[in-house]
Amino acid sequence: MAVAIAAARVWRLNRGLSQAALLLLRQPGARGLARSHPPRQQQQFSSLDDKPQFPGASAEFIDKLEFIQPNVISGIPIYRVMDRQGQIINPSEDPHLPKEKVLKLYKSMTLLNTMDRILYESQRQGRISFYMTNYGEEGTHVGSAAALDNTDLVFGQYREAAVGAAYAAKRANANRVVICYFGEGAASEGDAHAGFNFAATLECPIIFFCRNNGYAISTPTSEQYRGDGIAARGPGYGIMSIRVDGNDVFAVYNATKEARRRAVAENQPFLIEAMTYRIGHHSTSDDSSAYRSVDEVNYWDKQDHPISRLRHYLLSQGWWDEEQEKAWRKQSRRKVMEAFEQAERKPKPNPNLLFSDVYQEMPAQLRKQQESLARHLQTYGEHYPLDHFDK
Amino acid sequence: MAVVAAAAGWLLRLRAAGAEGHWRRLPGAGLARGFLHPAATVEDAAQRRQVAHFTFQPDPEPREYGQTQKMNLFQSVTSALDNSLAKDPTAVIFGEDVAFGGVFRCTVGLRDKYGKDRVFNTPLCEQGIVGFGIGIAVTGATAIAEIQFADYIFPAFDQIVNEAAKYRYRSGDLFNCGSLTIRSPWGCVGHGALYHSQSPEAFFAHCPGIKVVIPRSPFQAKGLLLSCIEDKNPCIFFEPKILYRAAAEEVPIEPYNIPLSQAEVIQEGSDVTLVAWGTQVHVIREVASMAKEKLGVSCEVIDLRTIIPWDVDTICKSVIKTGRLLISHEAPLTGGFASEISSTVQKLCRIEDYPFYKRGKQTKKSKLLGQAQWLTPVIPALWEAEEECFLNLEAPISRVCGYDTPFPHIFEPFYIPDKWKCYDALRKMINY
Numbered sequence: 001m002a003v004a005i006a007a008a009r010v011w012r013l014n015r016g017l018s019q020a021a022l023l024l025l026r027q028p029g030a031r032g033l034a035r036s037h038p039p040r041q042q043q044q045f046s047s048l049d050d051k052p053q054f055p056g057a058s059a060e061f062i063d064k065l066e067f068i069q070p071n072v073i074s075g076i077p078i079y080r081v082m083d084r085q086g087q088i089i090n091p092s093e094d095p096h097l098p099k100e101k102v103l104k105l106y107k108s109m110t111l112l113n114t115m116d117r118i119l120y121e122s123q124r125q126g127r128i129s130f131y132m133t134n135y136g137e138e139g140t141h142v143g144s145a146a147a148l149d150n151t152d153l154v155f156g157q158y159r160e161a162a163v164g165a166a167y168a169a170k171r172a173n174a175n176r177v178v179i180c181y182f183g184e185g186a187a188s189e190g191d192a193h194a195g196f197n198f199a200a201t202l203e204c205p206i207i208f209f210c211r212n213n214g215y216a217i218s219t220p221t222s223e224q225y226r227g228d229g230i231a232a233r234g235p236g237y238g239i240m241s242i243r244v245d246g247n248d249v250f251a252v253y254n255a256t257k258e259a260r261r262r263a264v265a266e267n268q269p270f271l272i273e274a275m276t277y278r279i280g281h282h283s284t285s286d287d288s289s290a291y292r293s294v295d296e297v298n299y300w301d302k303q304d305h306p307i308s309r310l311r312h313y314l315l316s317q318g319w320w321d322e323e324q325e326k327a328w329r330k331q332s333r334r335k336v337m338e339a340f341e342q343a344e345r346k347p348k349p350n351p352n353l354l355f356s357d358v359y360q361e362m363p364a365q366l367r368k369q370q371e372s373l374a375r376h377l378q379t380y381g382e383h384y385p386l387d388h389f390d391k
Numbered sequence: 392m393a394v395v396a397a398a399a400g401w402l403l404r405l406r407a408a409g410a411e412g413h414w415r416r417l418p419g420a421g422l423a424r425g426f427l428h429p430a431a432t433v434e435d436a437a438q439r440r441q442v443a444h445f446t447f448q449p450d451p452e453p454r455e456y457g458q459t460q461k462m463n464l465f466q467s468v469t470s471a472l473d474n475s476l477a478k479d480p481t482a483v484i485f486g487e488d489v490a491f492g493g494v495f496r497c498t499v500g501l502r503d504k505y506g507k508d509r510v511f512n513t514p515l516c517e518q519g520i521v522g523f524g525i526g527i528a529v530t531g532a533t534a535i536a537e538i539q540f541a542d543y544i545f546p547a548f549d550q551i552v553n554e555a556a557k558y559r560y561r562s563g564d565l566f567n568c569g570s571l572t573i574r575s576p577w578g579c580v581g582h583g584a585l586y587h588s589q590s591p592e593a594f595f596a597h598c599p600g601i602k603v604v605i606p607r608s609p610f611q612a613k614g615l616l617l618s619c620i621e622d623k624n625p626c627i628f629f630e631p632k633i634l635y636r637a638a639a640e641e642v643p644i645e646p647y648n649i650p651l652s653q654a655e656v657i658q659e660g661s662d663v664t665l666v667a668w669g670t671q672v673h674v675i676r677e678v679a680s681m682a683k684e685k686l687g688v689s690c691e692v693i694d695l696r697t698i699i700p701w702d703v704d705t706i707c708k709s710v711i712k713t714g715r716l717l718i719s720h721e722a723p724l725t726g727g728f729a730s731e732i733s734s735t736v737q738k739l740c741r742i743e744d745y746p747f748y749k750r751g752k753q754t755k756k757s758k759l760l761g762q763a764q765w766l767t768p769v770i771p772a773l774w775e776a777e778e779e780c781f782l783n784l785e786a787p788i789s790r791v792c793g794y795d796t797p798f799p800h801i802f803e804p805f806y807i808p809d810k811w812k813c814y815d816a817l818r819k820m821i822n823y
Contacts, residue, residue, distance in 0.1 A: 153530075155526075158522070158525075158526070158554065159522070160518065160519050160521075160522020160523050160525070160526065160550065161522050161523070161525040161526035161529060161554065161568075162526055163519075163522075163523050163526055164522065164523035164524055164525060164526020164527040164528070164529070164530075164534065165526040165527065165529055165530050166526070167483075167523070167526070167527060168481070168526070168527045168530040168531075168532040169530065171481070171483070171508060171532070172481075172530070172532070178526075190518055190546075191518065191522065193516075194514075194516045194518050194519030194522060194523075195519070195522070197514045197516065197519065198513060198514060198516070198519045198523050201513070201514055202511070202513070202523075356560075356564070357559045357560045357563060357564045358559070358560050358599050358600050359559070359600065359602075359623075359624045359700075360559070360567070360569055360623040360624055361623075363652065363700035364700070364703070364704070365700060365701075365703060366599075366700075
């Protein structure tokens with residue numbers, strides 16, 4: 001409720017419009033039923049009232065010409081639980097997760113970080129072709145994943161398909177939520193607009209999780225949008241929305257947990273915009289020093305890192321120490337290296353499989369092409385890296 | 392007052408003449424020239440009113456599927472959808488305006504019968520409709536999406552080509568959206584112009600992973616649509632909108648399937664193979680009659696039915712028999728699907744040294760009466776070999792298609808590959 005009031009104030013809406021805003025941000029009824037259809041279809045027609053009758057909007061008249069000013073100076077506030085030193089700010093927001101769970105969060109984030117380092121290096125060594133790291137964003141992945149059930153569906157991008165899957169899950173009474181991750185750049189695609197609108201109109205149990213990390217490859221957010229980020233778009237579609245500190249794994253956890261509960265109970269979408277920072281390059285094909293300063297990157301790495309903040313929390317709880325840190329670093333490195341070397345030793349699948357799974361069954365013409373390749377390799381096989389592939 | 396009465400009487404005559412507009416401009420000077428007057432005769436009007444470029448020929452009443460009912464094309468689609476929703480509880484239908492019955496009435500009655508969670512409108516967003524449908528299908532439920540006109544399918548092109556078609560392949564068969572079917576009205580309709588007449592099958596033919604199916608009649612439509620819905624691959628089903636009302640025949644009430652990727656030889660012949668799909672099948676059928684009557688030529692008429700994956704064998708077998716091929720479609724010539732058929736057939740039916748198989752050859756100058764001789768015992772396995780060819784094509788393959796322009800409005804009668812253009816091309820092939 002505090003968020004709602006703050007949001008309404010922040011937007012500096014006049015009386016009629018703020019009523020509409022609160023309507024969108026209202027809490028559901030105690031029974032948690034699916035949201036009712038907007039009341040505009042049920043207005044009474046009375047010639048005595050000078051109320052608007054338009055089917056398209058539920059609003060009052062105003063006789064003053066006034067444009068709504070988009071507020072980007074003080075936008076939607078950012079929910080957080082821990083400060084940058086890992087201390088809980090408001091004890092009532094502490095999720096009070098048990099030690100094992102918090103350790104699992106920490107180890108997941110650090111294992112991911114270790115894997116990123118090793119795989120980035122391996123690309124530089126030519127052992128893999130391409131890689132994208134998660135530096136700085138570990139909190140968004142792990143915090144949100146920790147709040148989901150094992151049977152929930154996860155879509156990385158594919159915003160519209162995620163909505164369809166959520167609709168099917170609703171029809172099947174599956175008690176599943178669908179979560180769809182995307183960046184602030186991907187939020188500019190028409191796909192995001194379509195996904196939001198369909199999720200809202202068709203009342204789908206879906207969480208749209210936007211990782212706003214400041215850059216889409218080299219494009220900063222100032223060139224990606226002019227509004228108040230992605231969270232501000234949600235209410236435009238009739239979607240419950242929140243902005244969180246993505247580097248605060250508890251804030252991410254709390255928001256996702258509550259969004260999941262309500263999305264499934266009330267069959268409505270939720271939008272979470274997790275603010276974070278992309279510490280690494282966009283990918284192994286990118287050198288971000290071409291478009292941003294090293295100082296900027298260092299600030300985030302040193303002053304506001306999700307792993308550091310959670311580590312401080314763990315240390316202050318007495319659940320972790322330097323010894324364990326050293327041991328875990330060694331162990332996680334070894335885990336990754338073993339898995340990597342095992343994968344490297346495996347030959348790649350037989351080139352015949354190039355033709356499989358285009359359709360459920362292989363069409364006759366495709367089989368002919370498969371045979372054509374096989375014949376070609378019989379004659380010219382020496383020019384192909386067949387040694388690395390299954391016979 | 393008299394003037395008013397006269398004017399009123401005149402207006403009543405205008406209305407009585409009917410909404411179609413049996414109008415004829417009167418020559419004459421002054422104000423009279425600006426007014427339209429009712430036509431003098433009905434025949435006069437009929438000549439000016441556009442006549443359809445084809446005649447729908449119903450197939451004989453099907454006997455093997457139980458009780459039938461006279462249905463037009465949109466009713467046969469409704470019947471197929473009704474059957475699907477009845478036997479598959481996960482099946483849902485969605486798109487723009489489908490809830491009230493659809494702009495072509497294909498979904499009339501279904502929302503009342505199956506509920507608003509199974510037959511529902513979506514916002515006006517084709518990429519959303521298809522993307523949403525993919526998501527439903529990924530969970531294993533049956534998704535039947537409607538794109539209101541094939542002309543509007545392009546915003547969904549990325550979803551179809553990059554997502555739906557590749558879903559199974561890119562996940563190594565861990566996931567798929569095979570239970571997705573997209574239905575869309577297709578083809579010329581007499582007055583559709585640029586954005587209500589298109590036949591975009593060629594764009595999708597270039598996309599491995601989807602199936603594209605086009606029926607020629609209500610009976611074909613129901614069987615093929617049911618096969619698409621049940622097929623384990625994402626399918627696009629184009630419905631020739633000009634046939635929605637114009638084509639009516641006996642269609643079984645119960646569900647039945649017509650196999651995909653199988654062309655149908657609807658009329659056997661010996662001198663030339665004619666291939667088309669959708670509405671154009673009825674055009675080439677008529678051309679076949681004209682050829683018989685005026686030229687004494689025997690045509691083999693084939694309805695391709697599935698555009699991809701297409702039935703290469705049936706077409707090639709036919710061309711081996713006849714030595715001549717004419718393909719016709721409304722879509723523009725360049726890059727149209729006729730070019731794919733043409734290219735494949737000429738490769739498989741090229742001049743080559745094949746001592747074991749020859750056709751009794753007719754010389755170009757010999758009269759084309761009677762059956763062409765050919766040897767039939769073709770070992771099936773050899774069909775698979777690329778290098779094979781059996782035939783000396785008697786004439787270059789002919790394509791009679793739309794021009795390389797957007798589909799025009801008032802010029803439609805000149806644009807479409809009508810029977811006269813097809814007949815002329817056939818005549819040239821025979822005389823080659």
